[in-house]
Amino acid sequence: MAKPNDLRALIELSKTTQTLLPHYQSSLAPSAANATSSEPQAFSTDLPNPLDVVKACTTLLKSHTTTLSLLLITPPLTPSALITKIGDVSSGVLSGMVAAAASTPRSGQRDELGSLMRGELRAQVRRVIGTWGEVLSLVLRFAERRQSLQGNGSAKGKTKDEGPTESEKQDVLAATGMVWEACDALLKLCGDGVAGLVVKKAEEWRSVLLDALEELKEWGEDVEDSDDEAKGSDAEDGGFGDEDDIFGAANKIGKGDKELKALLDTSVNKLKKMGMLYQALSKRRLKTFPGTSPGATAPTAANGETGGGHPDPMTKLDGLMVSLRAIPESVDDLASAFYDLDEEEARQTLDRCCGEAKSAIALVKQSWAGKDDEFTAWSSKWVDALDAA
Structure with missing residues (x-):
């Protein structure tokens, strides 16, 4: 007792x-x-x-x-x-x-x-x-x-x-299970380390980017299809089409708006290349991020640089992840600008998105050790391809 x-x-x-x-x-x-x-x-x-x-x-x-x-x-x-x-x-x-x-x-x-x-x-x-x-x-x-x-x-x-009681026992087991689930997730985070987390986040952001890309592509294709269908149906319905067509017409590109359509095509091409960039960065930089020994001290870490005058790897990684997070956020803004048929806003947002991508690749153009490698040469070609798209 x-x-x-x-x-x-x-x-x-x-x-x-x-x-x-x-x-x-x-x-x-x-x-x-x-x-x-x-x-x-x-x-x-x-x-x-x-x-x-x-x-x-x-x-x-x-x-x-x-x-x-x-x-x-x-x-x-x-x-x-x-x-x-x-x-x-x-x-x-x-x-x-x-x-x-x-x-x-x-x-x-x-x-x-x-x-x-x-x-x-x-x-x-x-x-x-x-x-x-x-x-x-x-x-x-x-x-x-x-x-x-x-x-x-x-x-x-x-x-x-x-x-x-049996009900109380189930409450205990359920609460214990929640603790175990949270602990297992935390243990996985610790086990995967910094490299594992940044690769996972980059993949998530790339998925968001590709989803937005697909939506833009479908929106552009829907514009063309709806214009073709409208010609054949106007005479039949007296000018009153489907409700979605009527109230959705305000945010569709007209066939005569060639500049906005060209900008949409350019945006789609550039976003495709950004999707490739995430893959290359994950494989060549994020997965190869160097581990740091416990208690290690960088000679001049106070100003974010290592002894050789190069930015500390963690400082570079933090900057890279900020840019990789910002790109899909900018793509959402880009889509909104297109849906509003705001060509100037879409152009500015696309420039901002491209700027973030170039900043990301410039940060890690060289290896974490500050040396040129295969990715260094590839990154220069990628920037040229992005500009030409």
């Missing part, structure tokens, strides 16, 4: 820990990250890579959560064992995980993560904390129910713990 003092201690610890979790999450929120990014933290250069710390903590969290779930569904409820596990998680595992994810490189220290990975890592750690909070809520619910049963049962001479 659980001792009343142990139950009270478990309830108090669960409530105290619940108030701690939002503080952990807020320290990893984007607003908090932006506010502290300009103030480098002073931590020792011999600390391990944050991904290694998060990976170790996440593995422990899965183990502790499994033990917690077993303690909850197996009668009798043992407050002392639950207290120990909650303490292990809150003061050890979660605090270590949050500290690693929230860390930023100090001046003169090489950035192990980069902006993209740091943001993704913090987001996934916040998710893990949120799912573990659900398990903690179940601990509190079980402890308070047991305390209530103990008080009512003492008056009737019944204090036996018959354990959780």
Whole structure:
């Protein structure tokens, strides 16, 4: 039988820990990250890579959560064992995980993560904390129910713990499964590393780009088809066609608008080449991004350069990913300009999109080591082809 003092201690610890979790999450929120990014933290250069710390903590969290779930569904409820596990998680595992994810490189220290990975890592750690909070809520619910049963049962001479109901067991298993799912995603992120994440993001952005490209192509083809059909149907319907044709006519290119149609064709050709660029960058640059040893220090990292006067690889990678993200966003604006039949806006947006693509390729024209290679020669040909399209 659980001792009343142990139950009270478990309830108090669960409530105290619940108030701690939002503080952990807020320290990893984007607003908090932006506010502290300009103030480098002073931590020792011999600390391990944050991904290694998060990976170790996440593995422990899965183990502790499994033990917690077993303690909850197996009668009798043992407050002392639950207290120990909650303490292990809150003061050890979660605090270590949050500290690693929230860390930023100090001046003169090489950035192990980069902006993209740091943001993704913090987001996934916040998710893990949120799912573990659900398990903690179940601990509190079980402890308070047991305390209530103990008080009512003492008056009737019944204090036996018959354990959780089937529904409660399913709640525990579901909450545990959510923690495991979040932990597995975080472990994969850590295992794939920076290179794995940037390749995945580039593929996602390329898909967005290609989707927009297909929509533009279909829109252009629909213009031609609808013009041909309109000639044969006007006499039959007295000038009143299909409702979609009538109310959609305002954003269709007329056959006489040759300049806008030519610009659309040019845009489609240029966007096709940008799709090829994502593939080449993924294979020749993103997948070959060099790993950095924990605690490594760049001689002149404060100004974003390595000792040889070349930009630090992580600085170049951050800039590259900004451009690769911006391209599909610009393509969305380009499509909107075409749908509005705004030729000038479409032309300016296409120029901006091409500029982002050229900036991206210029950043990594040379290898991460600052040397010419096959991609260097290919990139020059690609820029010429883009300009000629």
